[in-house]
Amino acid sequence: MPGLVGFYTFGEGRENWDASHFIHYGLSALQGRGQESVSLAVIGPGNALHTLGGKGGVEDFFEKNGTGIPKGFIGIGQTSSYVDDHLVHVKAPYELVLALDGKTDLHENRGEASKLFARQFSQLLHSEKEPLKATSMLINKIGGGYSFVALTHKQELISGRNPLGVKPLETGSVGFDIAVVASETCALDVMGIDHTGPVETGEVIMFTPEDIRGNAPAADAGNFCSYEYVYLARLDSKVNTLPVATVRNNIGRELAKAHPAKADVVIGVPETALPVANGYSQEAGLPQELGFVRTGENIRAALEPTQKERLVGVQLKLNPVKSAIEGKDVVLVDDSVVRGNTLHNTVLNLKRNGAHQVHVRIGSPTLISPCPYGVEIPPRDELVSSSLNEKELANNVGADSISFMTVDELQHAIGLPRQNLCMRCFENGGATR
Amino acid sequence: MRVMGVGGGAREHALAWKLSLSDHKPEIFWIAENRNPGIYKICKDNQGELRTGRTTDPKTIVRSARGWGVDMVVVGPEEPGFHGIPDALEKEGIHCIGASQELSIIERSKADLRRLQWENNLPGRLLFRTFKYAREASDFIRKNIDTQPWLQNIVIKPARQSGGKGVKLIEDRLAYLHDDKERFKEAYFDSLQESMAAYSDIEDKILVEEKAWGPEYSLQCFTDGKTVLGTPLVQDNKSAHEFDSGPETGGMGSISGPDMILPFVTREEYDKSLKIVEGIVEAIQKKTGRSYHGMVGGQMMLTENEGPTIIEMYSRLGDPEALNMLAMLKTDIIDVFQAIVERRLSKLKLEFTNEDAVVVKVVAPNGYPEKKDKAKGHPVQVFETNIKRNGCYLFWGNADLQENGEVVTGGSRLLALMAMDHTLPPASARIEKTVSSIQLTDGWGLYHRTDIGSEQLLAKRHDSAERVRRLYKYREEQGTLGRRMEWVPKVGKVDPSQLLLKEMRGPEKA
Numbered sequence: 001m002p003g004l005v006g007f008y009t010f011g012e013g014r015e016n017w018d019a020s021h022f023i024h025y026g027l028s029a030l031q032g033r034g035q036e037s038v039s040l041a042v043i044g045p046g047n048a049l050h051t052l053g054g055k056g057g058v059e060d061f062f063e064k065n066g067t068g069i070p071k072g073f074i075g076i077g078q079t080s081s082y083v084d085d086h087l088v089h090v091k092a093p094y095e096l097v098l099a100l101d102g103k104t105d106l107h108e109n110r111g112e113a114s115k116l117f118a119r120q121f122s123q124l125l126h127s128e129k130e131p132l133k134a135t136s137m138l139i140n141k142i143g144g145g146y147s148f149v150a151l152t153h154k155q156e157l158i159s160g161r162n163p164l165g166v167k168p169l170e171t172g173s174v175g176f177d178i179a180v181v182a183s184e185t186c187a188l189d190v191m192g193i194d195h196t197g198p199v200e201t202g203e204v205i206m207f208t209p210e211d212i213r214g215n216a217p218a219a220d221a222g223n224f225c226s227y228e229y230v231y232l233a234r235l236d237s238k239v240n241t242l243p244v245a246t247v248r249n250n251i252g253r254e255l256a257k258a259h260p261a262k263a264d265v266v267i268g269v270p271e272t273a274l275p276v277a278n279g280y281s282q283e284a285g286l287p288q289e290l291g292f293v294r295t296g297e298n299i300r301a302a303l304e305p306t307q308k309e310r311l312v313g314v315q316l317k318l319n320p321v322k323s324a325i326e327g328k329d330v331v332l333v334d335d336s337v338v339r340g341n342t343l344h345n346t347v348l349n350l351k352r353n354g355a356h357q358v359h360v361r362i363g364s365p366t367l368i369s370p371c372p373y374g375v376e377i378p379p380r381d382e383l384v385s386s387s388l389n390e391k392e393l394a395n396n397v398g399a400d401s402i403s404f405m406t407v408d409e410l411q412h413a414i415g416l417p418r419q420n421l422c423m424r425c426f427e428n429g430g431a432t433r
Numbered sequence: 434m435r436v437m438g439v440g441g442g443a444r445e446h447a448l449a450w451k452l453s454l455s456d457h458k459p460e461i462f463w464i465a466e467n468r469n470p471g472i473y474k475i476c477k478d479n480q481g482e483l484r485t486g487r488t489t490d491p492k493t494i495v496r497s498a499r500g501w502g503v504d505m506v507v508v509g510p511e512e513p514g515f516h517g518i519p520d521a522l523e524k525e526g527i528h529c530i531g532a533s534q535e536l537s538i539i540e541r542s543k544a545d546l547r548r549l550q551w552e553n554n555l556p557g558r559l560l561f562r563t564f565k566y567a568r569e570a571s572d573f574i575r576k577n578i579d580t581q582p583w584l585q586n587i588v589i590k591p592a593r594q595s596g597g598k599g600v601k602l603i604e605d606r607l608a609y610l611h612d613d614k615e616r617f618k619e620a621y622f623d624s625l626q627e628s629m630a631a632y633s634d635i636e637d638k639i640l641v642e643e644k645a646w647g648p649e650y651s652l653q654c655f656t657d658g659k660t661v662l663g664t665p666l667v668q669d670n671k672s673a674h675e676f677d678s679g680p681e682t683g684g685m686g687s688i689s690g691p692d693m694i695l696p697f698v699t700r701e702e703y704d705k706s707l708k709i710v711e712g713i714v715e716a717i718q719k720k721t722g723r724s725y726h727g728m729v730g731g732q733m734m735l736t737e738n739e740g741p742t743i744i745e746m747y748s749r750l751g752d753p754e755a756l757n758m759l760a761m762l763k764t765d766i767i768d769v770f771q772a773i774v775e776r777r778l779s780k781l782k783l784e785f786t787n788e789d790a791v792v793v794k795v796v797a798p799n800g801y802p803e804k805k806d807k808a809k810g811h812p813v814q815v816f817e818t819n820i821k822r823n824g825c826y827l828f829w830g831n832a833d834l835q836e837n838g839e840v841v842t843g844g845s846r847l848l849a850l851m852a853m854d855h856t857l858p859p860a861s862a863r864i865e866k867t868v869s870s871i872q873l874t875d876g877w878g879l880y881h882r883t884d885i886g887s888e889q890l891l892a893k894r895h896d897s898a899e900r901v902r903r904l905y906k907y908r909e910e911q912g913t914l915g916r917r918m919e920w921v922p923k924v925g926k927v928d929p930s931q932l933l934l935k936e937m938r939g940p941e942k943a
Contacts, residue, residue, distance in 0.1 A: 010679060010680040010803065011599065011680045011681070011803065012598075012599065012621070012624065013601075013617060013620050013621050013624060016616055016617045016620040016621075017613065017617060018613055018616075021610070021613055022610070022613070025607075025609060025610070171676075171678070172678075173672075173676070173677065173678030173679070174602075174604065175601065175602035175603070175604070176599065176600070176601070176602065176671075176672060176679070176680050176681040177601065177602075177617075177680075179678045179679065190607075191610075192604060192606060192607045192610060194677075196675070196676035196677065196678055197676055197889075209803065209804065210799050210800045210803065210804055210807065211673070211674070211679075211799050211800070211878075211880055212673070212674040212675070212678065212679050213878075213880070214675070
């Protein structure tokens with residue numbers, strides 16, 4: 001899953017802005033969405049498109065390339081959880097570079113699907129006179145769930161969100177000189193840009209040297225990814241106008257109401273579940289303790305590509321604070337359970353270090369289906385909840401009890417109507433692979 | 434009675450419209466640079482005529498006014514004032530509603546306005562510095578940015594009105610983007626120095642001001658030099674595109690009503706703003722020894738350091754803010770103008786509707802404001818019955834009526850649509866329903882801002898007002914309103930206001 005940034009400038013002196021430098025910091029803020037590969041494209045004087053991509057995290061990428069980072073005054077970039085996930089560059093008939101979060105339904109393989117999308121995009125921009133209309137036609141024609149930013153050789157930056165609206169995309173601006181689109185509002189904050197609002201579902205916003213144009217958004221509110229609220233989005237972002245922090249607190253409260261436990265203390269698994277544990281603690285009237293200290297960088301264990309990397313991630317991330325758990329019955333709050341390996345490690349770790357009972361409470365329903373829109377939820381045979389029930393899972397990880405939220409409880413905590421939430425990964429009938 | 438107007442924009446069309454509604458039934462004559470189709474028709478319908486000519490040339494204006502034998506001239510835009518049109522007319526004994534050249538300095542020179550405020554200790558001001566050379570500006574900022582942190586967040590302006598040179602807002606709060614901001618800022622200083630080199634009449638070329646944040650609003654006033662009468666607050670929207678993004682324009686639309694104040698400004702803030710404008714009028718009259726008769730306006734902002742604060746002054750009505758105000762004005766406009774001429778404004782009962790809110794949206798051709806040459810010369814088609822059916826009004830702006838009856842775009846803001854309703858959002862919605870009635874027949878695109886007057890944008894303004902109000906009210910309670918205080922390691926207490934005053938006094942002694 002990539003995090004996207006598009007950077008546009010207006011007015012006199014626009015050639016003095018260094019788009020790559022702004023994009024660098026925007027992408028830094030979006031690394032929670034993936035840090036396996038980075039790529040960017042800019043346009044400098046003369047309208048030539050320059051692109052560069054590489055493996056690894058954002059900081060590494062910019063440091064390693066140093067003066068080799070292309071310079072320009074408008075540009076787009078992405079940081080992705082996929083290794084070798086790069087911008088799609090189509091040279092003809094209408095030159096463009098595309099960054100796409102999510103997945104179009106043009107192909108089984110996500111990368112191929114994005115390439116096909118970019119080619120059709122280029123064809124349509126070429127054959128239709130009005131680029132806004134062309135893009136609007138494109139997103140209404142091609143299914144799937146996706147948001148994108150694209151840069152063309154005519155200094156056009158085109159951003160959009162398909163009518164399903166699964167993937168987020170936000171806009172911002174500062175002064176009279178700069179406008180930005182990004183996957184999350186945290187990227188705008190870090191770039192010093194004021195948030196102006198979301199790109200609506202089915203909406204295309206296009207920046208050109210002459211103007212900013214937009215089409216009318218879809219009448220339907222869309223079908224927003226609920227996993228954004230559970231895990232993916234950063235705590236300081238707003239997604240679909242809802243603050244993520246508020247939603248995570250609600251999830252914790254809802255969890256405490258529906259799934260109480262007799263315990264002395266509430267402990268959250270860092271980082272995502274900490275605000276959920278906080279909500280749980282507030283609702284249950286139990287103290288929240290900080291139970292773990294992280295070593296090294298923030299690692300998004302669930303998004304790590306191999307089992308070994310995930311385990312290294314978990315172990316580095318979770319050194320227990322012994323005094324917080326010794327001799328206590330613990331409610332252990334986590335955001336979600338994918339393969340169960342994190343949980344297994346964590347529960348054992350708590351017990352080995354002196355915790356008595358451990359009751360696991362999960363701030364989302366059981367993950368049982370892979371995501372059809374490109375979130376790295378693994379195939380069904382890697383999802384522990386698609387094989388084990390709660391009792392079996394508790395025994396497997398060594399917990400005294402474990403319970404998950406129901407789909408209804410999660411929907412209630414988020415506070416959006418059921419028809420406006422995508423919960424396919426928590427339900428049977430999602431994708432099978 | 435014969436009245437002559439000067440200027441060819443939407444503001445002037447609205448003035449002509451209001452004159453045509455007067456019970457005094459004036460004959461209406463006009464001089465504009467373009468053949469504004471709206472003004473053209475009003476003049477024709479009211480026994481007058483529209484003549485094109487240079488509105489900044491005193492000879493042209495005086496000759497026409499004499500030739501037509503007009504009793505009174507109303508000047509719309511700022512440029513004729515800057516060029517002394519009112520002075521030339523009055524010398525000939527023709528009454529003129531408009532600030533004379535010396536008085537219009539409050540708008541023409543943004544640096545002089547600030548000096549006036551600081552010299553006279555008037556509230557609602559911002560810290561500033563002026564520079565002759567780009568190098569001087571960047572050196573000053575580099576040297577002082579650590580001890581005077583206001584220099585991090587600044588507004589850069591040409592120190593005097595200069596063709597096409599805009600305002601740059603620089604927020605340099607993030608250390609990791611400092612080099613980017615510095616590079617941009619210094620390049621703009623260079624560009625300003627270059628473009629201002631042509632003006633040898635003033636010392637200051639570059640103005641750097643403290644950047645404030647908060648909701649903006651305009652307070653337009655009538656004055657006869659003795660009395661300043663406030664009109665309803667209007668909020669203009671300067672960014673070209675939705676939710677305040679995109680390049681700076683002359684104004685893309687404005688809201689007012691349904692009362693004297695806007696939904697996010699308090700009565701107390703209105704009163705304070707009026708006092709601030711009165712203070713400026715008084716100070717500039719004292720300084721020049723001239724009497725101000727005409728229109729004056731404060732482009733205001735609520736700021737955390739000062740509360741109501743002057744961003745810039747108008748020596749005329751705003752465009753498009755004039756449309757809101759004139760639509761709400763109940764008093765006969767000729768009565769207002771006569772009271773100004775006869776200096777009895779204090780006796781005038783100036784009345785405005787308190788039932789209607791007004792939304793104005795500007796329609797501009799694609800290309801405005803950055804590529805005006807591309808935006809120019811496109812033929813316009815208007816479905817007038819549709820506009821009337823939706824209860825909207827059309828005011829022509831930068832449009833030109835050709836000999837063959839066709840109207841073409843001038844490259845700048847083409848026209849303004851106005852609607853009134855009990856509150857702002859339905860008035861805004863009415864314009865949205867109507868806007869497709871205007872088209873360019875060659876297929877070139879038009880744009881406008883859909884968000885002006887919408888619930889969403891009003892909520893945003895309200896939120897911004899609440900946040901800044903909490904800050905300035907706190908200062909008011911602590912007795913620190915209007916003061917700037919810093920404590921800098923190894924330096925101690927720093928008061929940038931005192932440093933500014935010291936610098937302002939300095940060269941005078943020498």
